[in-house]
Amino acid sequence: KAGVTQTPRYLIKTRGQQVTLSCSPISGHRSVSWYQQTPGQGLQFLFEYFSETQRNKGNFPGRFSGRQFSNSRSEMNVSTLELGDSALYLCASSFAGAKDEQYFGPGTRLTVT
């Protein structure tokens, strides 16, 4: 079966702009989680969606938001970009949530200048 896809793969934005990242989960998976990965910071949990509802949210400012559509595809949005938002953004899909194995997408590399 097709894996998790993320678009775009690379993105360069200017401070103050906003960005939308997309994630298409594996068919049949209803849970989509988003993570921010920066060097030395590991995987920081952003939020998780299940059946179009946000179930959990990490400790990120309100500039970070997301949503999930009825086909389980998910988007995350970052408004008013800051230099510190430069990171690899990973999404992971699973059948039902954190107790299941997670399938990660290749990530979107965001650079804020």
Next chain:
Amino acid sequence: GQQVMQIPQYQHVQEGEDFTTYCNSSTTLSNIQWYKQRPGGHPVFLIQLVKSGEVKKQKRLTFQFGEAKKNSSLHITATQTTDVGTYFCAGPILWGKLQFGAGTQVVVTP
């Protein structure tokens, strides 16, 4: 808050040697998952342990879940260059939240 900690942060290994990376949770976990991320890649699921004291093997990799379900270990024997990468443990904190450890970055010297 609930935390999952991993040690060591870095592991330099001579090819052919063994090493172990450890994972500790501040709370009891329903399961522990292990992932591997190659340089430039994304995390890939390796294994999940569910039962207290469970031990699972994948070729040269041995995974163990502690009796109290609060700690886990990954032991690699006869390290090869293909083992290079960062190994993460992770435990479910809430239905939708998987807490990852900081990872152990493994560098293999031929």
